[in-house]
Amino acid sequence: MNGQPLTGQAPDTTAAPLRLGTRRSALAMAQSGMVAREVTRLTGRPVELVEITTYGDTSREALAQIGGTGVFVSALRDALLEGRIDFAVHSLKDLPTAAPEGLVLAAVPEREDSRDALVAREGLALGELVEKLAGAGRPARIGTGSPRRMAQLNAWAHARGAQLETVAIRGNVDTRIGFVASGELDAVVLATAGLNRLGRSAEITEHLDPELMTPAPGQGALAVECAAADTALAAALAGLDHAPTRAAVAAERALLATLEAGCSAPVAALAGWVHRSELRLEGVVGTTDGATLLKMSAHGPIVLDEAAEQQAAALGRALAARLLDAGAAALMGERAR
Numbered sequence: 001m002n003g004q005p006l007t008g009q010a011p012d013t014t015a016a017p018l019r020l021g022t023r024r025s026a027l028a029m030a031q032s033g034m035v036a037r038e039v040t041r042l043t044g045r046p047v048e049l050v051e052i053t054t055y056g057d058t059s060r061e062a063l064a065q066i067g068g069t070g071v072f073v074s075a076l077r078d079a080l081l082e083g084r085i086d087f088a089v090h091s092l093k094d095l096p097t098a099a100p101e102g103l104v105l106a107a108v109p110e111r112e113d114s115r116d117a118l119v120a121r122e123g124l125a126l127g128e129l130v131e132k133l134a135g136a137g138r139p140a141r142i143g144t145g146s147p148r149r150m151a152q153l154n155a156w157a158h159a160r161g162a163q164l165e166t167v168a169i170r171g172n173v174d175t176r177i178g179f180v181a182s183g184e185l186d187a188v189v190l191a192t193a194g195l196n197r198l199g200r201s202a203e204i205t206e207h208l209d210p211e212l213m214t215p216a217p218g219q220g221a222l223a224v225e226c227a228a229a230d231t232a233l234a235a236a237l238a239g240l241d242h243a244p245t246r247a248a249v250a251a252e253r254a255l256l257a258t259l260e261a262g263c264s265a266p267v268a269a270l271a272g273w274v275h276r277s278e279l280r281l282e283g284v285v286g287t288t289d290g291a292t293l294l295k296m297s298a299h300g301p302i303v304l305d306e307a308a309e310q311q312a313a314a315l316g317r318a319l320a321a322r323l324l325d326a327g328a329a330a331l332m333g334e335r336a337r
């Protein structure tokens, strides 16, 4: 290897600090802080956080209107390419599926809880909440900015003849939870991983079963990116990589990339290891109103070697092709051919 000790090295205060670019949001700072500590532990190098403001942080427009989740990522990537920072940490689910020129995904650390979480009034679970408000003669008002979450909440309600209303919201975790505290909304849906990383898991009133609410591709996982030319840093950061997570998210993202060709419909995907060398992938495509939800799964033997990511991606593409054959393209409206 490269002669770096594997664990527990004290920071070498004489070495120039590595510059870790981060957004200013509490979640980004928490994620970057965790990775910074791990990099120092593995390499002995001090890490300094460099704040980068992205358009997604300053704009109040709905995310869909300003060009999707890539807005959170592009300012960090520009800083990397211009050499203003040495590496960056992204939420993997915010990372566009297209590989960026000049950058490498140096590490995908072990994934946090991938499930979505309900934060509801009075500590209620989804079923309880809907039932209670039905008794009061009105639908539960549930906030989320995500078409994927809307589609699955609405499909769940259709299936049990329940009444709920999805309300489009955006903002940081504080803002979103604030809608419930203020009584404006009865509940919001957020990623468990984000709440855990912010030390706010106590506010979760239900972890939503992936059968009800399949997460976004890559949810709960982080991406550590650096310049491809910085091969020594890339090799050092590879110490943070978790091969089973990397292969799982490769399957999820390949499914997304294949379906994405010309559409912006709600897509969910979750891959998990059935056992050491068998990956199971679930994919969901639907309409935001929940009237139609197409769900399929695939599994394949995958050995965790250098080819694992490619094999996992092939599993994702194959499942996407089956979803398309089953009508995903029609659900998604116009699809470029």
Ligand SMILES: NCc1[nH]cc(CCC(=O)O)c1CC(=O)O
Residues within 6 Å of the ligand: 091, 092, 093, 094, 189, 190, 191, 192, 193, 194, 218, 219, 220, 221, 222
């Ligand atoms: N959409 C923004 C975003 N990107 C990553 C996370 C949470 C952390 C993760 O999924 O890894 C969140 C917040 C949320 O969806 O509640």
